[in-house]
Amino acid sequence: MSKKTISSNSRRKFFKVATSAVVAGGLLAACKPEDNTKKSGAAEKSVKLTMQAAWPSGANIFFEMAQDYCNMVRDMSGGSLTIDLKPVGAVVKTSEIGQAVSSGIVDMGHWVTAYWYGKNAAASLFGTGPSYGMSSQEVMAWMEYGGGRKLYEEATAKVGFNYTGFFHMPMPAQPFGWFKKNVTKVSDVKGMKYRTVGLATNVLTAMGMVVRQLPGGEIQPAMKTGLIDAAEFNNPTSDSQFGMQDVSKHYHLGSFHQSQEMFEIPCNTKRLKSLSPAHQAILKNAAYAANSDNYFKALSRYSESLSMLMNKHNVNVYQTSDEILAAQLKGWDKVIGDFVKKDAFFAKVVKSQKDYARRTMKYLLMNQPNYKLAYENEFGPIGQVKI
Structure with a gap:
């Protein structure tokens, strides 16, 4: 092989190796940790x-x-x-x-x-x-x-x-709340001094209750002193943390006054x-x-608290009666109707919600099986199940 051939081959090898090195170097540079850190935001200002x-x-x-x-x-x-x-x-x-x-x-x-x-x-x-x-x-x-x-x-x-x-x-859904007796009829709650907030005040007033809006921390003392006869706050855990079991032994779950x-x-x-x-x-x-x-x-926590209220504090737990629930819905119809007539923005929000509910809830309610049926098939009548 001539020197000229050797020289040409060497040059070709040199350029081939050099090109490979440049490409590899570029790839390595692109993968430097510093660049990734900047791009990922790991150096975000605290x-x-x-x-x-x-x-x-x-x-x-x-x-x-x-x-x-x-x-x-x-x-x-x-x-x-x-x-x-x-x-x-x-x-x-x-x-x-x-x-x-x-x-x-x-x-x-x-x-x-x-x-x-x-x-x-x-x-x-x-x-x-x-x-x-x-x-x-x-x-x-x-x-x-x-x-x-x-x-x-x-x-x-x-x-x-x-x-x-x-x-x-x-x-x-928030419980109807704490009462001094088991209430099953609308006549049982008429005239009662009751604590709630928001539009629920209007709804329950329409049912004949006397509503007082009180902060959470004032509910238990107010019921203890007789300022109110009955009250709701939110859930079994919060209610027990407020000590509601010390002023009432009758707890009604499930209500439309604040259901979402x-x-x-x-x-x-x-x-x-x-x-x-x-x-x-x-x-x-x-x-x-x-x-x-x-x-x-x-x-998890609400069900644990309900179990404690029932088994440790001897609280009687009820599902709110259909009669009271139906009266709540009628109360909502009246309150919403009154606000819609006088407040155009309120009416716009209500229409949007109704349009959405009409479509989506038809699907959801028709598609959901009766979960209560499955529960009672395994554990017996829900009102008799001990937890």
Whole structure:
């Protein structure tokens, strides 16, 4: 082989190796850890937000659920986004949370829309309104896929709230509550001084009850002193934490007065938009995560608390009678009809909910088998089952 041939072959090998090295080097450079770190957002600037809840700290499952949401935000962000959760009254009163978030006194809140019902009656439709066959699960579905969110944003704007709301925890239907005797007829509750909130005050007033709106912490003392004759708050766990079993031994489950509520997390819109897209997405999606987790926790804890009330505190537990439930529905018809006539926005929200319920609930109710039938097939009549 001639020197010229050797030289040509060497040059070809050199360029081939060099080209391979350049390509490999480019690939290695593209895979450098530093670049991935920048792209993944792992170097996200640390941010701390302040949230005030409408619930006391300590033994309070609602405060615990608010903390669950905060923990999810921290974990999903790898610790770069944290929320300092404060209990009710730490900064402002419950009724002031919406305005405090809007003005930036706190970044976020944790409460329910019924707490700003006094500013706009339509607030109650986003959690404590008429059922039309929907549970809280379906109302939340209407919020996100049935046009509810746009109407909700219109409602917050009408009352001057400058915040973006996230929702989580589709609450099971709230009990009719605690009475001094077993009530089965509408005549049994007429004239009773009863505690509730939101549009339920109008509904039960239409049934002949005398309604008092009281904060959660005042319910048990009010019933103990006779300021009220009967009361509801939310669920067996919260009710037992308030000590309702010490002032009543008659607990009525299942009611249409508040059959589909959920938590609202207002977040100051300006503060939210100042965050990175990743942090904004985490605040939103952590609510979806908490939605499932809180509901799973509620099913376990509420049933455990009901068992304790029955077996340790000798509380008599009843299902609210069909007569009372039917009267509640008639009360809703009257209240909704009155508001629709005088409030165009209220009427618009009601129409949206009815349109959504008519379509989706026909499918859901026809598709669901009779779960009570399956339960009683295994355990016997539901009213006689010991838990």
